[in-house]
Amino acid sequence: MFIVHIHVNVRPERLEDFIRATRENAANSLKEPGVKRFDVYQEESSPSHFVLEEIYVNQEAANSHKDTDHYKIWRNTVNDMMAEPRHTVRYTGIVIKD
């Protein structure tokens, strides 16, 4: 498995736009055969901070995701919504519920 948490800080006036674009990307990403999970979280006490939790079957599936049209559309759409560059953290799964 290939697991990342992508931390995104969004400009406060673009939260609704970001959520709309990211829901669309998640829905399409979940149709990829190599995507096991594509969750999106918004921090309660800091609503500009989102975490995209992406779990792929392997590194190759993670790479393939970046070649999809829906990823490229998302990346371009949200580019000017970011308050700062996004930050990716890779994890090993010690316990993962399917």
Place this chain on the structure above:
Amino acid sequence: MFIVHIHVNVRPERLEDFIRATRENAANSLKEPGVKRFDVYQEESSPSHFVLEEIYVNQEAANSHKDTDHYKIWRNTVNDMMAEPRHTVRYTGIVIKD
């Protein structure tokens, strides 16, 4: 739903002990009716850093979890394994896969 990411920094010499105790706690927690997910992640580039991703059906279920024997055993067992106090972040789920 009630969603938290609990960030834990473990003393490097206690990683195996922490993983063992936390696997046990996760397995028991997943038997609670109010627990939807109890995942445990270890950061690849910083293996002392763990994230416990806990999703409960509601706040009451999250409170009930803290009353269980397995939670109390875990809390007491890992207490002296922590390099620093653990840190909890609450999230709203924008997209959550069941």
